[in-house]
Amino acid sequence: MLSIRVSLVATLVATPIAVATAWLLARRDFWGKSFLDAVVHLPLVLPPVVTGYLLLLTFGRRGAVGQWLAEFGIVFAFRWTGAALACGVMAFPLLVRPIRLSIEAVDQRLEQAAATLGAAPWRVFFSITLPLALPGVVAGMMLGFAKAIGEFGATITFVSNIPGETQTISAAIYTLTQTPDGDAGAMRLVVVSIVISTVALVASEVLARRAGQRLHGL
């Protein structure tokens, strides 16, 4: 199922970047922090079509980054990878927010204790901060995945609606509703998308609860 692959890849690739960004926003003070914060949230407030168009301008075949990447054989335009990029960008703010909140909620006194036990800052992050922020990371990934599955505007603008290559489930449903006699097919896909979303929701709930128990040392 193309949609699932696109969304999974988008979420998995975006998560480490989102964690790094969330950590910067939560724990560091630096020049341009509010600017970074604003940029991260842009895809949330911009019309998706605008984001898709900007992606097309940047990562398209003639785009500055797109041209450069094409030399290495990496092409986004009108490929499923492009759909994943669009989904990842659209999902990014939804990933960052809960992760940032959960990092902020990690007790910095525990991080201090880890440092006195000889842990360098990056080891403190991986052995203390990240495990304790895990429920937020899971919640963020869930939200991001759901957003990626449902993403429509930016994807269709950036990589169009090519069956088998960039036609995600939302785009397919849209196409079917535009064709005569498409209702049955659309209905099938609607059911599929409801199932996917529900499974993702339940899975994240279970994972978050387990992580929460670990957090309280039970």
Added chain:
Amino acid sequence: MLRIDVEKQLGGFALRAAFESDARVIGLFGPSGSGKTTLVNMIAGLLNPDRGIVAIDDDRLDDTEAGICVPTHLRRIGYVFQDARLFPHLSVMQNLDYGRRMNRLARDAAEETRIVDLLDIGHLLARRTGKLSGGERQRIALGRALLSRPRLLLLDEPLGALDEARKAEILPYLVRLRDEAAVPMVYVSHDAEEMRQVATDVALFARGRIAAFGDAGILTQAGARQV
């Protein structure tokens, strides 16, 4: 030998402290807000002095004039906090082992056994930290700090959060630790009786200054004044 000569301004509070001691347990004694914890945080490198020197033997950890400021994780100074600060996502055993792992030290089963026995925590190793009593938590925090093999151990009111019965439970362990472990300690407390039992040298703190420094005997006069 611990050598301190530091100044630090924190808002309206000014700390100035200087002493040298090679006592096995240096007590920092005084009312809360007199600067004891600030000084201990500075020794640990969690706070940096505005001016001055913190040194163990000939190794300068802070020297503002020479621009030296060793980060906390490289100081090899253990710290037992008043609130234990056990890692909730790790088991007791993993908590104890944390310092060894972070310092990439070889496993030393004999030392582990010795400290686990010294603190009587063998029956807790497989437990998670959530349901431990305050006294148990504090003993594990103590073991965790010791097993990171520090060259100095800081104890900031380690009994402060415990009731009298629990205090009486832990105090003998601290005395045992002083007599058996080779690591020197800095012990913070506002309890004169506790201090008298544990400390060999005592610095009396009052409003960010060291009012007196000497052996545990100076507590008698000070204790009387405080009560």
